[in-house]
Amino acid sequence: MTEEKKPEERKRRKTATEAAGRIGPMVKAAIRENLQAKEEGKPIAYSFIVCAYEEIIRAMDIVPAWTENYAAICAVKRDATRFLERAESENFSRSLCTYALCGLGFDVWREELGEMPPNPPWGGQARPDVMLGSGQMLCDPRNKWYQAAQRYMPDVPVYQTSLPWPPYEDDIDHREIEGYYVKHAVESLRGLVEFLEKQTGKKMDWDRLSELVDLVDRTWNIFIEAYELRKAVPTPMGTGDAMNTMVPLAFMLGTQEAYDFYKDLYDELQRKIANKEGVIPDEKYRLLWGGGLPSWFALTDFNYFNSKGAVFPVETTYRMAEPVYRLDMPKTSDPLEHIAWRWVKYWTYWYDKARKRPGSHPDVERLIQYIEDYKIDGVVMHEAFSCRTWHLGLIWQLNLLKKVYGDIPSLILESDIVDISSYSEVDTHNRIDAFIETLESVRSNR
Amino acid sequence: MPLKDTGGKGLATVEDYYQDYDSRARELRSQGKKIIGYLCALTPLEIITAAGLIPFRIKGDVNEPITLADTQMETIACPLVRSCFDISLKVNRNFLDGLVIPHACDSICRTYDVWKYSLDLPYSHFVNTPHLTNDLSLEFFKDELNTFRKSLGKFAGKEISDDSLSQAVKTYNENRARVRELYELRKSDPSQISGAEITRVLVAAMGIPIEESVEMISGVIDEVKQRAMVPTKRLPRIMVVGGQVDDVAFIKLVEDSGARVVADDLCPGAREFAADVNITGNPIDGIAERYLRKINCARTYREKKGTYQEYLEARFGHIGRAIKDFQVDGVVLYIYKYCDPFGFEVPAMKSYIESQGTPVLYLEDEYSMSTIGRLRTRIQAFLELISSR
Structure with a gap:
């Protein structure tokens, strides 16, 4: 057995909003509820965020266990290394997705013991009854992770949804082809319902599904409406908090609690704006977190930025929604079709905008829009070595941004999402210091 | 299109094209042909050829330090993809008219825009190959x-x-048949053709028109068949499994260490040439079937049917069959760093092969001469282990 290692003590990150402060206990409660659900015999589904199946599993009373979230919790608590090493000892390369490695290491250990590994963060991750992967336009681990996990849990069935979206091409208007993409997604989601009915014995309540689809629409709307309040100067909430407040959108979608959370956040941000209460008293630089998942074990770096007078009023990461009323959605009474349209329309949302600016691209157009709307002085990204999904194309985006829009100071930090061995606080802070100096110099030369 | 006269000298022609990989593509371009660069075995080549265009598979170069690519692409991408991109920025962009990239792995899919915008060719297209092989995905x-x-x-x-x-389907099937025929010459002991020679043939063929490939490989087969078989000391017979191995360096290292590479599950290699396109009323039907279901690559998810053991058989059975058919003594899993599709397969694949009684050496590499050289000791130890069995 791998020797148990005591995680390094970590001070809690200071949040600007009450809402962000509520997240830790909410996630802890959700993990506890999962373990309770397991004891009560409710079906547990290993799940990925952003797979368009939240309403489906909620409507069928299947309990999602968000495996990426659990790996991030291990990372936040600086207790992931022992699970990474466990996976590595199975011959999984340490260069693979460390969410997956952490999860696989945990699974290997739990299956070997027949119980939770010693002192599992927040009580551990329950053994699943089904695993729900996904093939999309990103993230190979979404279809490889659970397949690999079946080696240790061969009795647990896997369903893979297939949810590609139309790529951005110069010679093809995505509307010409989105029909067969939507049709494909609908049938893939229908297959998921059939799979879950067969595996869990639960029947889909289609009326409830329609209600939850509507609830998710409204949650997307209020989420963005709340986040757009951050355009205010000074901004009432930064990306450090957003790495918490994304939790209801990512892990609780399809619940009233998620909607209520963003309604509360909206109200809180309104109050802060009315009181001119910013993340920091003297806001000098407004930065865009333009790409990359955060180092979960080093979220206090956002506070370090704050200590230098820099705030992040906006980020692309975990802003995985647009108000549904902006998406040009066709009307349909079929909830699965609605989900599929919302999915495809979300991923193609920036295409038209990009076509209007010669040489531009949807990802870059999104950066430009945020730079203008949120009065941004510089762009910061994070390149996590183990994740190709979100961390390839960052350099290119910055290069293209410069070409089609103009010079703007930028910084790419390098580390990982889970593997703390890739991180140096001293180096990171030195790079941040140098970046702040650049921002200062640009401002002085204006 | 006038074929390049290979003069029947199969291996000599191979060597010319292997050493000067893009020479034929440049020559054809100077004659007015349009050259379409592509990545990965998942690109449906029949469609490019049927359009009257010349497909040219983009390869990397283990001897060339990656420099230009690093100004546009993160170093966390698959090292092979980085090298391919580097060579494309330095060389290929000068003669390519277009680029086709299939939805293979994250390192390819997530860098499509980087390729497209950086090379800035007159044509580019992303073929969105789904991950699943079910009927829904086929449609x-x-x-x-x-x-x-x-x-x-x-x-x-x-x-x-x-x-x-x-017509293109027919020609590509003919080419695949020739390669399978060539592979038959690996079955004897000692094999009539070395692993390094096979790699050279397949790499050379990636850069020339398909009709010329058929002729060149036919020439190689004729030539190799005429070789006198001289009894030699029996060498361990090795199978190499991995992603795209488009350089002879690693295969040569294994053979120089005292083995014969007699089988593979690689690209280019058995993975690409095992299955034909079925002749169907609508040719797209047969093409779709082959590229989605018949290329047994780790990036494509095969749904579990039956027991877990049966599932392993469905995923890795072709490796087991090759071990028997080619009398393989040991398997080397040669996987690139940052390769999620193959990386996640390693434990299951390794134990599947070992359960058949065949030893496995798992190596992670970074597609560079400097890293390949460092693998020598482990390969030698593995070969000693096999010889002592």
């Missing part, structure tokens, strides 16, 4: 191939007809 893939067909036809200035597609 989607047919739609996707028709989108590609229409788009490429527009670029070529003519619609791609069913007849031209059928």
Whole structure:
């Protein structure tokens, strides 16, 4: 057995909003509820965020266990290394997705013991009854992770949804082809319902599904409406908090609690704006977190930025929604079709905008829009070595941004999402210091 | 199109093209042909050929330090993809007219825009190959191939007809048959052709028109068949499994260490040439079926049917069969760093092969001469282990 290692003590990150402060206990409660659900015999589904199946599993009373979230919790608590090493000892390369490695290491250990590994963060991750992967336009681990996990849990069935979206091409208007993409997604989601009915014995309540689809629409709307309040100067909430407040959108979608959370956040941000209460008293630089998942074990770096007078009023990461009323959605009474349209329309949302600016691209157009709307002085990204999904194309985006829009100071930090061995606080802070100096110099030369 | 006269000297022609990989593509371009660069075995080549264009597989170079690519692409991408991109920025962009990238792995899919915008070629297209092999995905893939067909036809200035597609299918099937015939020459002990020679043939073929490939490989087969078989000391017979191995360096290292590479599950290699396109009324149907279901690559998810053991058989059974057919003594899993599709397969694949009684050496590499050289000691130890059995 791998020797148990005591995680390094970590001070809690200071949040600007009450809402962000509520997240830790909410996630802890959700993990506890999962373990309770397991004891009560409710079906547990290993799940990925952003797979368009939240309403489906909620409507069928299947309990999602968000495996990426659990790996991030291990990372936040600086207790992931022992699970990474466990996976590595199975011959999984340490260069693979460390969410997956952490999860696989945990699974290997739990299956070997027949119980939770010693002192599992927040009580551990329950053994699943089904695993729900996904093939999309990103993230190979979404279809490889659970397949690999079946080696240790061969009795647990896997369903893979297939949810590609139309790529951005110069010679093809995505509307010409989105029909067969939507049709494909609908049938893939229908297959998921059939799979879950067969595996869990639960029947889909289609009326409830329609209600939850509507609830998710409204949650997307209020989420963005709340986040757009951050355009205010000074901004009432930064990306450090957003790495918490994304939790209801990512892990609780399809619940009233998620909607209520963003309604509360909206109200809180309104109050802060009315009181001119910013993340920091003297806001000098407004930065865009333009790409990359955060180092979960080093979220206090956002506070370090704050200590230098820099705030992040906006980020692309975990802003995985647009108000549904902006998406040009066709009307349909079929909830699965609605989900599929919302999915495809979300991923193609920036295409038209990009076509209007010669040489531009949807990802870059999104950066430009945020730079203008949120009065941004510089762009910061994070390149996590183990994740190709979100961390390839960052350099290119910055290069293209410069070409089609103009010079703007930028910084790419390098580390990982889970593997703390890739991180140096001293180096990171030195790079941040140098970046702040650049921002200062640009401002002085204006 | 006039074929390049290979003069029947199969291996000599191979060596010429292997050493000067893009020479034929540049020559054809100077004659007015349009050259379409592509990545990965998942690119449906029949459609490119049917459009009257020349597909040219982009390869890396283990001897060339990656420099330019690092100004546009993160170093966390698959090292092979980085090298391919580097060579494309330095060399290929000068003669390519277009780029086709299939939805293979994250390192390819997530860098499509980086390629497209950085090379800035007159044509580019992303073929959205789904991850699953079920009927639903097959129907989607047919739609996707028709989108590609229409788009490429527009670029070529003519619609791609069913007849031209059928003709291309026939030629590619012929080429695959030739490669399978070549592989038969690896079955004898000692094999009539070395692993390094096979790699050279397949790499050389990636850069020339398909009709010329058929002729060149036929020439190689004739030549190799005439070789006198001289009894030699029996060497361990090795199978190499991995992603795209487009350079002879690693295979040569294994053979120089005292073994014969007699089988593979690689690209280019058995993975690409095992299965033909079925002749179907609508040629797109057969093409879709082959590229989605018959290329047994880790990036494609095969749904579990039956027991877990049966599932392993469905995923890795072709490796087991090759071990028997080619009398393999040991398997080397040669996986690139940052390769999620193959990386996640390693524990299951390794134990599957070992359960058949065949030893496995798992190596992670970074697609560079400096890292390949460092593997020598482990390969030698593995060969000693096999010899002592």
